[in-house]
Amino acid sequence: MVQLLNEIDTYTIILLLMLAAMLTLLIFSMLPRKAEQQEKPSIKTLIRCVDGHEVERDFSKGDYVGKKVECPQCGKEATIIAIYSKQALQPRKP
Amino acid sequence: MAGEDWTSTLLVLLILSSFLLNFTDIPQRIQLWRWSSYIRKRIIQLFEIEQDARRKAVKYLSEQGLKDPGKAIDDFVDNYFLISPVSLEPTDIIKRLRHLIRERNKSVKAYVKGIFPDAPEEVRQNAEVMFEIVSVLVLINKLVKHYFQLGLKYSNWILMMQLALEMPMIVRLAKTYDNAMDSFASGTPVGDGAGPLAVRYLLSHDVPEREVVEETLVLEGTVEGRRVLAIKAKGPGSSVGYPGEALRKVVEEAGKVSAIITVDAALKLESEETGEVAYGVGAAIGDPGPEKIEMERVAAEKGVPLYAVVIKMSEEDAITTMKEEIVKGVRKAVEVIKEIIRKLPPEEPVVIVGVGNTVGIR
Numbered sequence: 228m229v230q231l232l233n234e235i236d237t238y239t240i241i242l243l244l245m246l247a248a249m250l251t252l253l254i255f256s257m258l259p260r261k262a263e264q265q266e267k268p269s270i271k272t273l274i275r276c277v278d279g280h281e282v283e284r285d286f287s288k289g290d291y292v293g294k295k296v297e298c299p300q301c302g303k304e305a306t307i308i309a310i311y312s313k314q315a316l317q318p319r320k321p
Numbered sequence: 322m323a324g325e326d327w328t329s330t331l332l333v334l335l336i337l338s339s340f341l342l343n344f345t346d347i348p349q350r351i352q353l354w355r356w357s358s359y360i361r362k363r364i365i366q367l368f369e370i371e372q373d374a375r376r377k378a379v380k381y382l383s384e385q386g387l388k389d390p391g392k393a394i395d396d397f398v399d400n401y402f403l404i405s406p407v408s409l410e411p412t413d414i415i416k417r418l419r420h421l422i423r424e425r426n427k428s429v430k431a432y433v434k435g436i437f438p439d440a441p442e443e444v445r446q447n448a449e450v451m452f453e454i455v456s457v458l459v460l461i462n463k464l465v466k467h468y469f470q471l472g473l474k475y476s477n478w479i480l481m482m483q484l485a486l487e488m489p490m491i492v493r494l495a496k497t498y499d500n501a502m503d504s505f506a507s508g509t510p511v512g513d514g515a516g517p518l519a520v521r522y523l524l525s526h527d528v529p530e531r532e533v534v535e536e537t538l539v540l541e542g543t544v545e546g547r548r549v550l551a552i553k554a555k556g557p558g559s560s561v562g563y564p565g566e567a568l569r570k571v572v573e574e575a576g577k578v579s580a581i582i583t584v585d586a587a588l589k590l591e592s593e594e595t596g597e598v599a600y601g602v603g604a605a606i607g608d609p610g611p612e613k614i615e616m617e618r619v620a621a622e623k624g625v626p627l628y629a630v631v632i633k634m635s636e637e638d639a640i641t642t643m644k645e646e647i648v649k650g651v652r653k654a655v656e657v658i659k660e661i662i663r664k665l666p667p668e669e670p671v672v673i674v675g676v677g678n679t680v681g682i683r
Contacts, residue, residue: 239327246331270509270642291557292510292518293526293683306526309518310509310681312642 443558
């Protein structure tokens with residue numbers, strides 16, 4: 228082993244290192260990239276009561292801005308004033 | 322001695338490969354193979370997106386009681402295209418374009434009414450958008466396949482490389498359209514609805530309103546002590562209405578107005594934040610031309626200032642469920658509009674045009 232190492236000169240070592248570097252780069256470039264962290268939005272409905280307070284609840288089918296509904300807090304007449312998505316980070320899979 | 326042999330062999334290999342790489346077409350062939358393999362994978366992805374959008378449309382149409390939704394989609398896709406008017410002779414081009422757009426809209430509405438004769442207006446309007454989205458996805462797929470097959474046919478590695486570099490953006494656009502299907506199926510407001518929402522925030526839902534032109538409402542109320550005439554599309558179904566035509570009618574009926582304020586969603590630059598608000602002068606509307614030119618003409622003819630207030634968002638934000646940041650942006654835009662109104666003479670009415678798709682907003 229020592230004899231073989233003695234026989235290999237500097238140029239051979241440099242060439243071998245270069246080849247190793249090129250192979251490593253090639254392998255890394257071919258590896259699939261990690262998928263971006265997905266964000267799952269939740270859709271919320273914002274309701275304004277005749278009393279003036281605002282309540283946020285989950286969106287339910289049939290909701291639209293301007294729809295007259297019952298206030299989920301006090302039961303009085305209320306109007307849907309906004310429907311929007313809220314971004315929530317999905318927990319990473321272990 | 323063994324080391325010298327190694328060195329010589331490697332050097333010969335390097336010189337040979339350098340010759341092959343520099344003086345033959347082999348690198349281009351390898352590139353063509355690499356890019357084509359990359360594009361092929363993305364085409365499969367695009368096909369899956371198209372199928373997913375179709376499934377969503379079929380589900381929505383089935384829920385509305387349609388017996389053969391697949392056939393209804395197939396009969397719509399590829400049809401109802403619009404050929405742009407001749408631009409070599411620009412006389413009357415806006416008139417011709419307006420006519421063609423209206424006729425196309427009428428044909429689409431007649432088609433949807435034919436398959437849903439008894440459905441509520443908002444269901445038909447949302448179904449129209451779903452048909453349009455599936456059509457767009459089919460068109461994107463066809464175009465990508467067209468350039469891919471052209472590149473392969475003529476071994477055009479530059480075309481292949483250009484297409485491969487565009488693919489991430491194309492796939493993202495297709496995914497956005499697919500996500501938009503969920504918003505229209507559930508009837509939630511989309512980012513583009515920022516303009517109509519601003520109108521609703523300026524005037525309450527209880528002010529008097531009337532349909533001034535097809536699918537377009539005018540609301541009347543008071544803001545900052547000034548009489549306000551606000552125009553928006555008729556909701557809560559998916560519609561953008563005809564804000565230009567409505568503006569002309571409202572201004573002519575009012576006689577004299579102090580200002581016209583347009584409010585709309587605007588595409589943000591990558592460095593800008595969603596929900597940022599900016600204001601300036603001009604008609605804030607992104608239509609193909611007829612509605613925008615009508616707004617500019619009315620303002621110019623009457624000598625009325627034309628202001629624009631925009632809420633910034635990405636293309637993805639504009640066609641998917643409205644983000645919380647956009648709602649905050651709308652509230653800011655309303656404050657900007659009030660600030661403009663406060664500076665106007667109180668004796669003349671102000672016209673506000675909330676431009677955009679009013680899905681999910683009455």
